[in-house]
Amino acid sequence: MTASLIGRPVKRKEDRRFITGTGHYTDDLSRPHQTHAVFVRSPHAHAKIRKIDAAPALALPGVIQVLTGEDLKADNVQGLICGWMIHSKDGSPMKAGGHPALALGKVRYVGDHVAVVIAETPAAAKDGAEAVVVDYEELPSVTSTGDAQSSSVQIHDEAPRNTVYQWALGDEKATGAAFANAAQVVELNLVNNRLIPNAMEPRAALGEYDSGSGIYTLTTTSQNPHVARLVLSAFVQIAPEHKLRVIAPDVGGGFGSKIFIYPEETVCVWAAKRVGRPVKWTAERGESFLADAHGRDHVTHGALALDKDGRVLGLRVKTTANLGAYLSTFSSAVPTYLYATLLSGQYNIPAIYAEVDAVYTNTAPVDAYRGAGRPEATYVVERLMEEAARKLKLDPAEIRRRNFIREFPHQTPVILAYDIGDYDASLKEAVKRADVSGFAQRKADAAKRDKKRGLGFSTYIEACGLAPSAAVGSLGAGVGLWESAEVRVNPTGSVEVLTGSHSHGQGHETTFAQLVADRLGISIDQVEIVHGDTDKVQFGMGTYGSRSAAVGLSAISLATDKVIAKAKHIAAYVMEVPEDDVEFKDGEFAAVKTNKKMTFGEVALAAYVGHKFPTDQIEPGLKETSFYDPKNFTFPAGCHICEVEIDPDTGVVEIVKFTAVDDFGTVINPMIVEGQVHGGIAQGIGQALLEHGVYDKESGQLLTGSYMDYCMPRADDLPSFEVGMTITACPSNPIGVKGCGEAGAIAAPAAVMNAITDALGVKEFDMPATPEKVWRALSGQRA
Amino acid sequence: MPKIEMRVNGKPISVETEAETLLVHFLRDRLGLTGTHVGCDTGQCGACTVHLNGEAVKSCTMFAVQAHGAEITTIEGLAKNGKLHPMQEAFREHHALQCGFCTPGMIMAAVDIVRRKPNADEKTIRQELEGNICRCTGYHNIVKAIASAAAGMGARS
Incomplete structure (x- = not known):
C-alpha cells in the first residue's frame, strides 16, 4: 500500500514558474499589432455630461479611436448586470439603475468610465485620454452610507431615496418577544469599514477579434471566465456564447474583486472589432483604487437579548449597506443572503430579526471581497457576544460555551x-x-x-462551498452554483483534469492533482490541472466563496469515480474475468481469483487501442465528466x-x-x-x-x-x-x-x-x- | 533616442530607447523579461524589484538610461545553469508564495536583505520587507523562507 497523498504538505506544482519569473499574467501577454486602451474617467463624484469632444485627442499622434457610451449603444451593447434579485420586505423587486460600460449622459462616482482612447502605444493613449474634453455639469454628491437615504441627491431615477431595497429576514414578532423577556440587553453601534481589495496584480484585459471566424477572445484577470463569457454574451450581448472565448491565464490574486464583469474588460473585447486590431488595457494601481469593486461598508445597530445566565434569547440587527454607484455583479446578495443568514453564529439563538437597507452612493461599486457578508455578520455577532460577557461579568469563552450549538443538523432561524x-x-x-x-x-x-x-x-462560522443551486435559486440567484469537471486520461496513462474552478493563488494545480493522483494511484507528476479557458473547459462557475475544493474538487472526485468504473470494465474484458472480480487499488486492477493484473496505464492504453474489448458495447477512450451540485452549504x-x-x-x-x-x-x-x-x-x-x-x-x-x-x-x-x-x-x-x-x-x-x-x-x-x-x-x- | 548598453542576466544589451522609458518597462516590453512586475504607480509595492550592480532597486523608480553601463539581474537570471537560487528554493519549500505576482520582487529583495544582513532575525526581516507588499501570504511564510534561505546560503557561519 502506497502512502496516501491526502493530508500531506505536498510542495506546489505551480511554484516553479512563479519563482523563476516565467508565469503568464495577462499584462505579460502581447499580440502582434495590438493597440492600447486608456479610459477617460470622471473627475467628479456626480455630474451630467453635456458634451464629449474627442477631436483634440484624435489630433494627437498615435491616437486611433475615441469611443463613448453612444458607440456602445450604436452597436447594441447592453449594460452590465447584477445577477441576484433581492425583493424588499414589501415584496417589491430591488430598484436597479442602469449600468452602462461607458457613461450615458451622467457619471456617478470619481473614476466612472466616460470614454476610451485607443492608441498605438500606452503613452499615446494616455496623452489622448488627457486631451479628450468633457463638458460636465457638476451635481451635488453623497458618499456616506448613513447619509444616502436622507440626502436630497438622487443618483438613479429608478431608486428614490437612493434605496435599492429594504430587505428583512427572520421573525420580527418572536424576536420582539425575546427582547421583552430579556434579563439583559446589549446594544452596539458598529461600522464595518470600506475596504479596497488590492490584489497585487492590477486588472487587465486583452481583447481580440478574428474577422474570418467572427470569434472574439478576451484574455483577462478573472476568477470565473465562464461566468464572464455567459454575462458578456447573454446579457451584455457582445457576441453569441460560441463566438466568445474568455481566457484567464495566471491571475495575481482576486479576493473577490476579479469575480465581476467590469466596464474595462467589456469595452476592450468589444473595441477589438471596432478597431480591427487587438486592444490591451492594464490598470494602473490608481485605477484599481478608483474602479475595482470595494468591500464591506456597513453601518449597523445590533442588539442581543440574554437571560440572567448569559444565554442568548434573541438578536436584532439593523444594517445599512453601501452598494456604491452601480449594482456590481453579485453586490445585492452580499449584505443579504451572505450576511444575515450567518447571524446565528455558532450559537443556539431562538429568534433573529435582521433588516437591511441597501443604498446607492457616489462611490465605487461595492461587491464581494474575501468573506463577503460573512465577516460583517461575524463582526456583529462576536462584538455583541464579547460585550455581553463584559456586561454580565462572564468569561468570554464561557459565555460562548453556554450558547454553542451541539446537536447537528441544526436549523437556524435564518435559513x-x-x-x-x-x-x-x-x-x-x-x-x-x-x-x-x-x-x-x-x-x-x-x-x-x-x-x-x-x-x-472570535468564534466564527461561515457558509461556504457556494452553493446548492436549488437553495440559491429560491433566494434570487440568477445562476446555479454547481461545478463541472472533466478527467481526461491519455493513452499513455497521464491525466488532464479540466476544472471550472480557477486558481489565482489557491494552489489548485497541486491540491486537485493530489486527490486525483491519490485516487488513481499514479504519480502526481502525471496529473495536469487545466483551468481558466472557456475553449478548454466545458463550463464552470469559478472560484469564490471558498467553493473550489467543496464544489469543484467534488466534481473532479465524481468524474474520477466514473473513470475508475469504466477502466474496471475495460480491465475485466482485457483480463477475461468477471467485472466483479476486478479490484482497483494503488493504481492496479487485479483479478482477485487469478494472478492477472493491469496497471492504470495499461488499461488507459487498452481503452484507446480498443483491440481487446467489444467497442460496440464499450466506447473506446477514457474520459469522464461530472457536473456536481452540492447538497448543502x-x-x-x-x-x-x-x-x-x-x-x-x-x-x-x-x-x-x-x-x-x-x-x-x-x-x-x-x-x-x-x-x-x-x-x-x-x-x-x-x-x-x-x-x-x-x-x-x-x-x-x-x-x-x-x-x-x-x-x-x-x-x-x-x-x-x-x-x-x-x-x-x-x-x-x-x-x-x-x-x-x-x-x-x-x-x-x-x-x-x-x-x-x-x-x-x-x-x-x-x-x-x-x-x-x-x-x-x-x-x-x-x- | 539615446543608446544604452548594459548587461542583463549576464548578456550584453545594446539598444536605443526613449529617454523617458522606465527601467521596468524596458525590461518587460523591450527585452521580454516579464517576470518583473508592475504592481503600483507610486514606488511602494516592490513587485518590480531587480538587482542593479548587485543591489536591489525598484525598477519603476528609475529610467532605463540611468542603468547605462550597469549589470542588471532580474528574476529570470537568478537561477544558474538550471539550478534554483537558494532563495527561490526556500520560497518553494516554505510555501512563501500564493498568486506569485509579488514573488519575483519579493525574492530579489530577499536576496539583497540576506546579502546586507546575513544574520537578520525575524523582526529585522519584517522591517526590511517594508518596501514589498504581498496580499496573499500575510508574510508569515515569506519571513520563514528568508530566514531559512539565509541559513542555507551559509550566511550564518
Missing part, C-alpha cells in the same frame, strides 16, 4: 441548516494555544511597563484569539499573538490550507488596524487612492501566526472538505477589536484602530 461542527473543540484548542490562562499575568507585566494589554475572542468554523499590547503614548497597537484554530473538515494539503489562513488573517488584521477606503464628504473624491494613502498591511505590521486545526469531516460532499479561503478575513476583525476594546476599556470603537484614534480614545480617558 441555514448547519450540517456538522464541534465548536467546543476549536475553542478549547485555541484557548490552550493562546495560553489564555497566562493572560492576566502578561497584562500585569505589561502594565508595569505602562502598556495596555487586551484579549479578544459547508460550514467552516473555529476560534480566533487575538492578544494586543497598546502603547498609550503613541496609540500604536501591536498584535503580540494571534491564534487561529479552524475546522475546515478534511484537509488535503495542510501547507496550502495554513497559507490561506495566514493570508485571510492578514486581511482581517488589515481591516481592523490599517485599511479604510475614505471619500471626501464634500467633493466625493477618493482620499485613499494610492499606497501612500491606503494603508496596506506590511510585514512589520503583522506577527507570525499560531495556526491549528480541529476536524469534523463535512457530510455534505464526497470528500469531506469545507473550504478555508475566507476564514481568516471573517474571524480576525472581531478578535482584534475585542482585544482592543478590552485593552482600552471602551465599549464602542470603530475600525480601523489607527494610532491616532487609539491615542485620542486614551486621551479622552486621561482628560
